[in-house]
Amino acid sequence: MTQIAFIGGGNMATAIIGGLLRQGDLSAQLIQVSDPGEDKRQTLANTFGIQTFADNLEAIRNADTVILAVKPQMMKGVLQPLRETLKTRQPLLVSIAAGITLSNLSQWSGCNAIVRCMPNTPALLGAGATGLIASDGVSINQRNGADRLLQATGSTVWLKDEQELDIVTALSGSGPAYYFLMMEAMIAAATRLGLSEDTARALTVQTALGAGMMASQSDVGPAELRRRVTSPGGTTERAIFTFEGAHIRDIVQAAMSAAQERAAEMNRELSE
Numbered sequence: 001m002t003q004i005a006f007i008g009g010g011n012m013a014t015a016i017i018g019g020l021l022r023q024g025d026l027s028a029q030l031i032q033v034s035d036p037g038e039d040k041r042q043t044l045a046n047t048f049g050i051q052t053f054a055d056n057l058e059a060i061r062n063a064d065t066v067i068l069a070v071k072p073q074m075m076k077g078v079l080q081p082l083r084e085t086l087k088t089r090q091p092l093l094v095s096i097a098a099g100i101t102l103s104n105l106s107q108w109s110g111c112n113a114i115v116r117c118m119p120n121t122p123a124l125l126g127a128g129a130t131g132l133i134a135s136d137g138v139s140i141n142q143r144n145g146a147d148r149l150l151q152a153t154g155s156t157v158w159l160k161d162e163q164e165l166d167i168v169t170a171l172s173g174s175g176p177a178y179y180f181l182m183m184e185a186m187i188a189a190a191t192r193l194g195l196s197e198d199t200a201r202a203l204t205v206q207t208a209l210g211a212g213m214m215a216s217q218s219d220v221g222p223a224e225l226r227r228r229v230t231s232p233g234g235t236t237e238r239a240i241f242t243f244e245g246a247h248i249r250d251i252v253q254a255a256m257s258a259a260q261e262r263a264a265e266m267n268r269e270l271s272e
């Protein structure tokens with residue numbers, strides 16, 4: 001059975017481990033995590049029943065797949081002391097870090113088989129979305145293995161060009177935060193208009209869930225679903241008119257371009 005080691009036990013590692021174990025077809029005994037934080041290690045061990053380590057080398061000792069889940073700025077320093085072991089053992093290396101290229105990962109780790117991917121936090125509930133790209137050294141079996149791993153946390157999309165990953169980062173990687181921001185704004189607006197915060201929150205969250213489910217299950221696109229809510233001369237039309245008047249599409253374009261540019265900037269900043 002494949003042993004999986006996570007380097008870094010923060011938000012995303014927790015989300016992916018939660019997703020992996022949620023389905024029940026992977027044993028907790030096959031997952032190891034290393035993280036410097038004692039509290040974090042304790043929480044991970046208690047929540048998931050997995051083995052945790054303070055030492056990254058201990059975690060990767062028997063791993064067939066090593067998932068790099070540390071902040072991009074930490075990556076080079078984390079890989080340096082692991083390089084000799086990784087180079088000898090040649091596990092499949094999977095990086096979820098924004099803005100660290102396959103070329104840098106290969107150089108820093110000495111690994112030939114590397115999958116670079118961009119998941120998102122709904123992975124915790126099995127509702128994640130992940131874009132992936134593989135280095136030339138990844139075999140079909142390893143590619144299928146990486147796909148199965150991330151499929152356990154939601155849907156996967158393989159990309160043709162590594163640069164597309166920066167767009168995926170701006171879309172689905174950061175995307176949950178955009179929806180949460182919209183929810184915050186809707187809750188605040190409804191509260192100001194006179195609803196209690198609890199009521200505003202409950203209705204906002206259920207509306208987001210319902211809209212997401214409709215968009216995912218319907219055979220028509222979001223524009224048509226929106227049209228079906230918008231009665232001529234009605235309330236939605238007035239609200240949409242207000243959004244369009246404030247150039248919401250330009251705002252979304254500018255926000256996502258800024259995120260994409262930041263990912264590309266991180267590629268440059270963190271490269272040698």
Ligand SMILES: NC(=O)C1=CN([C@@H]2O[C@H](COP(=O)(O)OP(=O)(O)OC[C@H]3O[C@@H](n4cnc5c(N)ncnc54)[C@H](OP(=O)(O)O)[C@@H]3O)[C@@H](O)[C@H]2O)C=CC1
Binds near residue numbers: 008120121
């Ligand atoms: N958050 C998100 O929505 C997404 C994040 N990502 C990517 O995932 C990666 C992790 O992000 P996220 O989980 O949010 O970050 P977190 O900070 O929550 O997790 C990183 C973890 O790594 C630990 N760590 C720090 N140094 C080391 C080390 N030397 N060895 C092992 N572990 C170490 C950190 O500990 P400590 O806190 O003590 O420093 C922390 O627990 C990033 O590269 C990010 O780009 C990708 C998609 C979505």
Ligand SMILES: O=C(O)[C@@H]1CCC=N1
Binds near residue numbers: 098
């Ligand atoms: O904000 C970030 O940099 C990371 C990558 C995508 C989501 N969180």
